[in-house]
Amino acid sequence: MIKEKGLSYTQAREELIDLLLHASTPLSYDNIKNSLSMDKATFYRNTALFEAAEIISSFESNDKKRYYFIEQNLHPHFICTNCNSIECLKEDIIYALNGYKIESITIKGLCPRCQKNE
């Protein structure tokens, strides 16, 4: 997959792809720093590279960048402003916005648990 995009294969890149591919939710550097064997500079350089190659996408939440694999079915990510949890929403809300190319959708608000406890 790495080579398909014209990037050279390295162990760090494989490790990163692997982590993101199997993640159930978008990951920040902070989320995985303990299980990463690479330096943060390498993490950030490679996520930037993968993003440019359209292998992964990202959004920002709580001053952190979160990265996730681009999949066929673009699904929105939900960020709870109360408990700060991140969720992948099932609904595929792919509306064609005239002329726009959509890469990611992020929704902020209260998740069901937090809304209940208001």
Add this chain to the structure above:
Amino acid sequence: MIKEKGLSYTQAREELIDLLLHASTPLSYDNIKNSLSMDKATFYRNTALFEAAEIISSFESNDKKRYYFIEQNLHPHFICTNCNSIECLKEDIIYALNGYKIESITIKGLCPRCQKNE
């Protein structure tokens, strides 16, 4: 408006409300630091306060927080990953997500101009 939410009135708060109220697009501290008469600490303290009071809402883009007035019609904000422009989208994509309370919607991608020049 400030007092309605139980906050005390100050000149800095009025200035801030005024700027955000008349902005055509969400603003970051960086965007308006030159026209602000308050310190950045005051800016951030008050935006946090207004956000808690549900007067304004925010999202993050390019490592910066952007703030905007909460309006009746919740409209999505579009962030172009190429030219970094921010746009308010007209379409009111207010889908009731079962159990979730939606506070803001952010869409990243390519704006029409940038997509054309690809």
Add this chain to the structure above:
DNA sequence: CTCTATGCAAAAACTTTGCAGGGAT
């Protein structure tokens, strides 16, 4: 008069960059 808001400066949190050495082809 009291209690909160503000400015300033310093700190914190996250990400990026420079450079020298290591690894891929």
Add this chain to the structure above:
DNA sequence: ATCCCTGCAAAGTTTTTGCATAGAG
């Protein structure tokens, strides 16, 4: 052998915090 990748450390950016003073009620 060459050129790109990586780690380390230092710098950069944005936001937050501590503290003394100014301002609102």
